[in-house]
Amino acid sequence: MPRLVFLVPAHDEELMIAGCVRSLLAMAYPxxxxxxxxxxxxxxxxxxRLAKEHGAECFERFDADQAGKPRAIAWALSLIDLRQWDACVIVDADSVVAPTFALGVAALAPLNDIVFQPNNDVLNEFDNWLTRLGALLGRCRFKVTYPLKQSARLNCPISNGMGIGTNLLIRHGWLSFSITEDTELYAIYTERGVTIRxxxxxTVFSQEAGSLRQGATQRRRWLAGRLxxxxxxxxxLLRSNNIGWRQKLDAFVELGLSGPVLHLAMTAFTVAAAVWSVGGKLGWWIAGFATGSLTGLVVTTFIAIARHPQPVxxxxxxxxxxxxxxxxxMVVLRTVSTLGDTTWRRTSRTPQPVAMASPMAGQPR
Structure with missing residues (x-):
């Protein structure tokens, strides 16, 4: 059975850290x-204090000049003897994991030389229309698109809950220090030909932004980092000799993916412009090509809805x-206009009961 070390980077997360730690310690795993x-x-x-009280080890770090999640992870990894472990799993502090999370990861063993990404699900799916949409988009990716990628032997993008084999960490260290370290790691490992399963x-559960204002904070950061x-x-990626053209094309699609709803909006705009401004046969060809680009989105959305326990x-x-x-x-336009701003801004959160996580219901001190 694989030996797993779980890292939870946390900056002022007293509202959420107890639930995260409890879920990790409650996993059905030795x-x-x-x-x-x-x-x-x-x-x-x-x-x-709360992390320790609830049973986790806690590495406390005070370095204002080197602040941030990626640098905190790199620092913590330097304090752990990675030779004693098979993989390192990184879980956001505002998340909780399913009781079978570790067993699900272990099913991919051996883990030492691969990267892996679990399912991401939403704790507060039915709070409002925005959280329902966010949860559906997540289902499209994790329950439909990612299994297809796995079958096609294409790398899956990584995010919350990602795991990295310790052989990779021992050989290369921690490789990303950007504001979107998970997306950058996807690009780095893909370019090097490392498998991401x-x-x-x-499954790991986290909160979806409950308002447009909260969501804008997240998405501006993600989009700026992605660009x-x-x-x-x-x-x-184009020059890489470690991957074939299929993986190169798929990686470009993933990195350039702006989100399905924005894709839909841009398609509608393109169709209208092609028909009314270009006109003629060329305009209709452009409109047809733009509409055809929605095929995959439509199919995955219908599959996700059909499998949803509450489709209505x-x-x-x-x-x-x-x-x-x-x-x-508007978020895209605002992001493009402020690309020089790399300030990290907190998204507000509300504590959630750990029970909702179930699919069924310096020096360290």
């Missing part, structure tokens, strides 16, 4: 084969798609 470490990074609240039997990664890693409630949120599409477009 205690001798797991280690849970919270990285309290420049915390000014009770994060470290989908851990379909493992920089395309700029920095796009040429390297999810479909009701579609009435707000025009509002969502306009908002996403």
């Amino acid at each position: 205690q001798t084969h797991r280690r849970v470490v919270v990285i309290a990074d420049n915390c000014s609240d009770a994060t470290a 989908h851990a379909a039997a493992a 920089r990664i395309i700029r920095d890693w796009g040429p390297r 409630r999810t479909l009701a949120s579609f009435f707000m798609l025009p509002v969502y599409a306009v908002w996403r477009l």
Whole structure:
């Protein structure tokens, strides 16, 4: 059975850290084969104390000049003897894992030389139309698209809950220090020909932004980071001798993916412009090509809805798609206009009961 070390980077997460730690310690997995470490990074609240009280190890770090999640992870990894472990799993502090999470990860063994990504699900799916839409988009990716990628032997993008084999960490160290370290790691490992697998039997739960204002904070950061990664890693992916053209094309699609709803909005705009401004046979060809680009999106969405336990409630949120599409477009425009701003901004959160996580219901101190 693989030996897993779980790292939880946390900056002033006293509202959420207890639930995260409890879920990790409650996993159905031998205690001798797991280690849970919270990285309290420049915390000014009770994060470290609560992490210890609930049973986790806690590495406390105070370094204002080298603040941030990626640097905190790199620092913590330097304090762990990675030779004693098979993989390192990184879980966001505002998340909880399913009781079978570690077993789902173990199903991919051996883990030492691969990267893997579990399913991401939403704790507060039915709070409002925005959280329902966010949860549906997640289902499209994790329950439909990622299994298809796995079958096609294409790398899966990584995010919350990602795991990295310790042989990779020992050989290369921690490789990303950007504001979107998960997307950058996807580009780096893909360019190097490292396999990134989908851990379909493992699930981590987190909160979806409950308002457009909260969501804008997240998406501006993600999009800004993604644009920089395309700029920095796009040429390297094209030149890579470690991957074939199928993986190169898929990586470019993933890195350039702006989101399905924005894709829908841009398609509608392109069709209208082609028909009314270009006109003639060329205009209709452009409109047809743009419409055809939606085929995969439509199919995956219908599959995700058909498999959803409450499809009617999810479909009701579609009435707000025009509002969502306009908002996403505004976020993109705002992001492009402020690409020089790399300031990290916190997204507000609300504590959630750990029970909802079930699919069924310096020096360290």
